[in-house]
Amino acid sequence: MNIDVQKVAMLARIRLTDEEAAELGPQLEQIVGYIDQLSGIGTDNIAPTAHPHDIAMPLRADIVSNGNRREILQQPAPATEAGLYIVPKVIE
Amino acid sequence: MSWEVVIGLEVHVQINTKTKAFCGCSTEFGAEPNTQTCPVCLGMPGQLPVLNSEAVNKTVLTGLAINAQINLESKFDRKNYFYPDLPKGYQISQFAVPLVEHGYLDIPTAEGEKRIGITRIHMEEDAGKSLHEGLDGVSHIDLNRSGIPLMEIVSEPDMRSADEAVAYLKQLHQLVRFLDVSGADMEKGQFRCDANVSVRRRGEPLGTRAELKNLNSFRFIKQAIEYEANRQIELIEDGGTVVQETRLYDSVRGESRSMRSKEEAHDYRYFPEPDLPPLRLSQQQVDAIRDGMPELPGQLRQRFESEYGLSPYDADVLSQTRELAGWYEALVAAHPSDPKRCANWLANELLGRLKEAGRDIEDSPISARQLAGLLDRIEDGTISGKIAKDVLTDMMADGRDADAIIEAKGLKQVSDTGAIDAMIREVFEANPQQLEQYRAGREKLFGFFVGQVMKASKGQANPALVNQRLKALLDG
Numbered sequence: 001m002n003i004d005v006q007k008v009a010m011l012a013r014i015r016l017t018d019e020e021a022a023e024l025g026p027q028l029e030q031i032v033g034y035i036d037q038l039s040g041i042g043t044d045n046i047a048p049t050a051h052p053h054d055i056a057m058p059l060r061a062d063i064v065s066n067g068n069r070r071e072i073l074q075q076p077a078p079a080t081e082a083g084l085y086i087v088p089k090v091i092e
Numbered sequence: 093m094s095w096e097v098v099i100g101l102e103v104h105v106q107i108n109t110k111t112k113a114f115c116g117c118s119t120e121f122g123a124e125p126n127t128q129t130c131p132v133c134l135g136m137p138g139q140l141p142v143l144n145s146e147a148v149n150k151t152v153l154t155g156l157a158i159n160a161q162i163n164l165e166s167k168f169d170r171k172n173y174f175y176p177d178l179p180k181g182y183q184i185s186q187f188a189v190p191l192v193e194h195g196y197l198d199i200p201t202a203e204g205e206k207r208i209g210i211t212r213i214h215m216e217e218d219a220g221k222s223l224h225e226g227l228d229g230v231s232h233i234d235l236n237r238s239g240i241p242l243m244e245i246v247s248e249p250d251m252r253s254a255d256e257a258v259a260y261l262k263q264l265h266q267l268v269r270f271l272d273v274s275g276a277d278m279e280k281g282q283f284r285c286d287a288n289v290s291v292r293r294r295g296e297p298l299g300t301r302a303e304l305k306n307l308n309s310f311r312f313i314k315q316a317i318e319y320e321a322n323r324q325i326e327l328i329e330d331g332g333t334v335v336q337e338t339r340l341y342d343s344v345r346g347e348s349r350s351m352r353s354k355e356e357a358h359d360y361r362y363f364p365e366p367d368l369p370p371l372r373l374s375q376q377q378v379d380a381i382r383d384g385m386p387e388l389p390g391q392l393r394q395r396f397e398s399e400y401g402l403s404p405y406d407a408d409v410l411s412q413t414r415e416l417a418g419w420y421e422a423l424v425a426a427h428p429s430d431p432k433r434c435a436n437w438l439a440n441e442l443l444g445r446l447k448e449a450g451r452d453i454e455d456s457p458i459s460a461r462q463l464a465g466l467l468d469r470i471e472d473g474t475i476s477g478k479i480a481k482d483v484l485t486d487m488m489a490d491g492r493d494a495d496a497i498i499e500a501k502g503l504k505q506v507s508d509t510g511a512i513d514a515m516i517r518e519v520f521e522a523n524p525q526q527l528e529q530y531r532a533g534r535e536k537l538f539g540f541f542v543g544q545v546m547k548a549s550k551g552q553a554n555p556a557l558v559n560q561r562l563k564a565l566l567d568g
Contacts, residue, residue, distance in 0.1 A: 011359055013174050048188075051364070056372035062109050062146035065116030068127040073134060083125040084232035087176040090222055 003028050097321040098290045098298060099257045100249035103264060104242050105154075105274045106218065106282040107147045113217045113241035114141030114184065121280055125234040133217075133239035135179030140367050147241035148371065150273040151191050151215050152381045154243060157271055157388060158210050160195025164373050168215075168365040176233050177220035185244075187362045190214035191371065197267070198390075199259040208260050209248030216242050237281075243273075249288065249298070254317040258310050261285060266389055270414050278308055287317055290334070291324045299324070300334040304341050304348060316341035320348055392417050400424065400431035409439045416443075416453045419460055426464030433467055441484055457488050466494035474498060475505050479551055507554040512545070512561050515553065519544045520565075530566060541566065 005021040005028065016024065070083060079086035112119055115132035132139045155162050169187035192213035198205050220235035245264065251257045265283055268274040276283040285308075290301035304320055307313040319341070324334050339348040387395070389411050396407035396417075410420045423434045442463060446456060466483060469475050475483065475498060486497045498504060506512060519541060520527050530537040545558050 007359075011172075011361065051366070051369040053369060055369045057143055057369045059145035059148065060111075060116070060142040062111050062144050063116065064111050064118045066118070066128075066130045068124075069130065070124075070126050073129060073131070074126065081232070083127070084223070084234055085126070085176075086230050087233055088231070089224070089227070089229050090176055090231045 003032065094294050095291050095321075095325050096294045097252060097254075097317070098249050098292065098301075099251040099254075099317060100288040100301075101247045101251070101257060101260065102286045102288070103245045103247075103261065104218075104284040104286075105245060105268055105276065107150050107241040107243060108272070108274050108282075109144055109146045109150070109241055111144055112239035113144050113147055113215070114239055117239065119240050123236055125232075126236060128236040129238065133179075134235060135181070141184060143368065143371065144241060147215060148191070148373070149381055150271070151213060151243050152373070152378060153271055153385065154245075154268065154273050155192030155195060155213055156378070156382050156385060157267060158192075158195030158197055158213075160192045160210060160213070162373070162378050163189060163191055163193060164375065164378070165189070166191040166214075166371045168368045168371070169362045170365050171216075171360045171362055173360060175219065175222075176231065177222045177235070177238070179220070179235060179238060183217060183219065184365055184368070185216035185362075186214035188364075197260060197263050199256065199263050201256055201259060206250075206256065208250045208256075211246045211248055213243050213245045216244055218242050249290075249301075254314040254321075257287065257317055258314050261310060261313065266412065270386060270389055272386075272414070278310075281308075284308065285313055287313065287320075289317055289320045289324070291321055291328070299328075300336050302334065302336065302348075303338045305338055305351070306340050309343075312341065312343045315343070315346060316348060319346065323348070386414065396420075400435070402432065402435050406432075406435045406439055409443075410435060413453070419453050419456070422460035423464055426461045427467045427471075429471060430467070433470070434464075437463060437467060437484075441481065442488075445485070445488060457491050462487060462491075462493055469494055469498060473505060473507060473554060475503055476551065476555055478555075479503050479505065503552060505554045506549055506552050507557055509557065509561060512549075512553055512557055513565065515545050515548045516541075516558075516562055516565050519548060527566075538562070538566070 003025060005025045006016065008028070009016045009021070074080050074083075074085070077085055109119060111117060112133055115130050117128045117130050117133055120128065132141060152162055166186060167189045168184055170182040171185045171187065172182045174181060190212045193211070195210040195213070197208050197210060199208055200206075218237050218240040220233055220238040223232040223234065247260065251260060265276050268276050268283070274282055278284075287304045287307060288301045289304060290299040292299040302320060302324070304316050307316055320339065327334060338351045340351050341348045392411040393404075393407045396402045396410060397404060402410070411417050420434065420438055423438055424431045427434055442456065442458075443453065446453065463484075466480055466487065469483075470477055470480050480494075483494050483497050483503065486492065486501075487494060523541075523544065526537050526540060530541070541562050542555075542558060545562065546553055546555065549558075
């Protein structure tokens with residue numbers, strides 16, 4: 001198994017130095033290798049488990065129950081303006 | 093060797109529920125930024141989603157309307173990517189087992205009806221909105237849209253031209269509006285389309301496809317697909333190869349460009365959503381939704397033709413929206429003697445004027461009953477069709493009934509033979525030359541006399557009677 005550590009880091013938005021990547025590579029491989037043991041179990045006649053509990057999803061009625069709490073909710077935001085969150089420029 | 097274009101479409105349809113998919117925040121359009129958010133749709137830690145039952149019902153209804161299979165057990169997954177308008181860092185979607193699979197839509201094409209397969213409809217949540225315009229070095233984020241329920245409707249690659257793609261989209265657009273599962277307003281982003289386009293030489297296997305994003309009007313969709321197909325054909329004919337990529341169509345410049353930044357992020361690392369157990373429905377629930385299915389556009393069209401004797405064209409125009417069809421039926425109920433007259437006046441006169449004013453039938457200043465009142469006066473000979481058009485203009489200006497306007501303006505049609513004869517004699521006296529020519533055999537002048545008499549009566553003479561009396565007096 002060969003894990004592209006820098007790609008995984010990029011997808012998770014984590015910046016790693018080459019030294020860190022070199023250290024994490026074998027650790028990740030060990031973890032994935034451990035989980036890989038499951039591949040050895042015959043599951044041909046078993047339906048995939050969607051959820052650990054055998055319960056169905058409870059549903060909610062379509063009724064508005066939340067009001068405007070912008071002021072409180074925006075308190076943790078580093079920057080806002082006129083009710084909008086300000087973030088570094090994203091360009092497509 | 094001729095080229096064939098292969099198109100598959102993914103359409104994101106906002107479901108018109110009152111609240112979001114997983115929380116009780118309002119979905120009302122146009123609210124002040126970030127006033128319709130809560131810890132769930134802001135992605136705060138420890139919050140749990142609870143699915144909106146109405147969003148489920150509307151997705152099932154749509155599935156039934158495209159003759160699809162409804163999966164009584166479906167599952168939700170996380171689609172992971174980073175973008176500032178996606179506060180959780182993942183979108184809750186359905187990947188492995190969607191709610192709806194294996195449906196189809198029949199669309200009109202130049203060669204007749206064609207069946208387009210629909211692979212699946214899955215439920216997911218919308219992202220927020222990023223604003224970039226006029227901002228230097230920053231973007232602004234409004235999360236009111238974050239968590240609004242969406243249906244993603246994925247077609248098979250069954251379309252072979254931009255026109256077919258547009259026909260499919262129009263059919264789908266009409267359907268979701270009829271079902272009242274979405275407002276489907278494209279300008280508000282309630283109906284958004286991505287297109288997968290590839291080309292191949294006829295009979296060969298599928299080519300590599302490019303995904304076109306950001307197609308927000310029927311016109312742009314056609315342009316974008318045609319541009320992309322030509323780009324790929326030229327590329328291959330010049331010895332190049334098409335690479336699988338996402339391209340953004342720029343409607344201003346009329347061309348598409350690669351969105352390479354999106355490419356690497358395409359690894360979405362889907363995994364089952366641990367916060368949501370499987371969605372289970374009973375067959376009884378599905379059957380109850382099926383029982384509430386409204387009449388669909390195709391069924392309405394057929395009924396309008398058979399029940400009211402409308403031409404296929406009129407039946408098609410009047411079944412365009414549920415509101416319009418309902419208006420027409422209310423009109424016929426109030427003026428039952430002549431459904432075709434109802435269709436003509438509604439489709440040609442009322443709709444024409446509303447369209448000029450940029451309005452829909454829902455905004456009509458007069459009711460179906462009022463228009464029926466006008467048609468009654470044409471039928472009983474009180475006014476001619478020509479005068480009725482003027483009366484309609486007045487009605488639409490101030491909302492008065494036809495009778496009030498006819499009375500106030502003295503528009504009652506003249507059906508008194510003596511009065512019409514007197515007008516005809518005056519016209520004869522004023523036009524002796526034409527009279528002489530007519531009597532000498534220039535029968536084409538008959539129309540001229542009709543026109544003169546109508547003009548003398550200010551349009552109020554009964555046209556049938558004018559014709560009849562003119563014939564008698566000219567030939568007499």
